[in-house]
Structure formats: structure tokens, C-alpha cells
Amino acid sequence: MAETADARGIDGVDQSERRWAYVVALVVAFLFVVIILTGVHWAAQPPSNVEAIDANRLHLSGEFMEANLGTAMQPDGSAVVRVLAQQYSFVPACIVVPAETRVVFRATSPDVVHGFLIADTNVNTMVVPGFVAEVRTRFDKPGEHLMPCHEYCSTGHEGMWARVKVVDRSEFQRTYAAQPRANCEQR
Amino acid sequence: MSDKPERGSEVPSHVSAAFLPENVAFIGSEEELQRIASAGPRGAMTLAGLAVAVLLAIWLAFYVFVFLQRGTIG
Secondary structure, eight states, X not given: OOOOGGGBOTTSOBHHHHHHHHHHHHHHXXXXXXXXXXXHTSOOOOOOOOOBOOGGGTTTSSTTSGXXXXXXXXXXXXXXXXXXXXXXXXXXXXXXXXXXXXXXXXEEOSSXXXXXXXXXXXXXXXXXXXXXXXXXXXXXXXXXXXXXXXXXXXXXXXXXXXXXXXEOHHHHHHHTTTSSSBOOXXX | OOOSOOTTSSSOOOOXXXXXXXXXXXXXXXXXXXXXXXXXXXXXXXXXXXXXXXXXXHHHHHIIIIXXXXXXXX
């Protein structure tokens, strides 16, 4: 078959292949722009907190001792939730947070790697012993979310889950503000 | 004794259909072939373009209606 010279460029690359390469480059550029805009303008970034903690002494003193676990309101109006992920439960097992409030989750593990995921939200991180995982988010409306461990952590893994209860700000003030470290386990 | 037929037995050697000109050769004149080939692979481009457009549309739909709806993290 004769060479179709009019369909080829000077370097022998087919014109249609060149056009297709431009299309693919445009698609890749579009995806990059969306990702960069999301990260910079919308401030959505993967949780990357690197903060070491002694996993052997969590229960004895410091931030993650039992009396300190749960939701603590801060002077600036935000909420800090300290959670312990351990084989095979989260403490507290029922987390309560106010809606329309900046919420900072701080979690760690005394034993093995666990997963921290709040269903129907973008909250998703690993909880690694020896480190504090931190995720910042905001819940727009009241509701209840399942919070399963999503890193296989041994034979009881499937039973390791908690609930996150998002309540109206005024209800949180009325019902939970009296507790220094709020949770909804007893209610 | 093995069931596998041995080379040179009564089993005819297989010839792919792609080797037979009546299956794959262009039926027409050389000029007609030139005209079609010089127009470029329009069908393939349309198919590939459609496939990428559908993929991108699904990605965008998930991004806007699932990911963004689930709130910010940082």
C-alpha cells in the first residue's frame, strides 16, 4: 500500500495521533487544575499530621488518658475530639459534636494500626501507634454517622466501630456542655 | 498414551483467518483506499473521544455530587 503522505506530519507522526495527544494533555491539565484548586482554594488536603506520642503510656497520663477522651469545646468556639482506637473498640464509642462548628479529631492507638473513617464525610485517616492522627472538618447538619475501623486490626476487627452524633449547636450547649469531655455513650 | 495430537498427524495445521486475503484485504481500487486512509481514523477518534468524555463526565459527577457534598477536611 502506498504511503499516505498527506496524513502525516514532517516527523512522521500521524496528525490524528498528535491531535489525540493534545486532547489527553488537556484532560490531564484539567484534572490537575481541579485538584490544585481543591487543595488551595477549598483547603482540602489529606491528613498529614506527624506528631509522635509514647504508645505504652497513653493510659497513664497526658492527652489520651481516659478522663480526657471525648469532645472538648475550646475558647475559640471549635471542638476538639480525642479518641482512642484500640483492639477492638473506639473510646468513646459514641462521639457527639455540634453542627456548623470547626471540629478537630485527634486519635491515637496503643496497640496496632487502626482506621478512622466517618461515613458520608471525607474524614478518613489511619491511626498508627506512636503517632497522633489529626483531621479537621465541619459538619453542616445534624445527623448520625457510622464510624467503622477500616484497617484490618486482627480477629475482632469487624466488631470495631463507633457512632458520631452531630447535634444542633444549641442542643449541644443545652445537653452536653456541662460535661468537660462530652460523649453520648450514656444517653 | 497421551490424548494430545502429535505434529504431522491427521490434524491439519491451523491457519488464522487473518492470513486469508478474502477475509482481510481491501476490496476496491487503490485510489479509493488512498482516499479513505488519508481522511484519518475518524471512527476510532470518535469512539475514543466518546469513551473519554463519558469517563470524564462520571468523574466530574462523583467529584461534584459526592466528594464536594461530603464536606471539607484538612
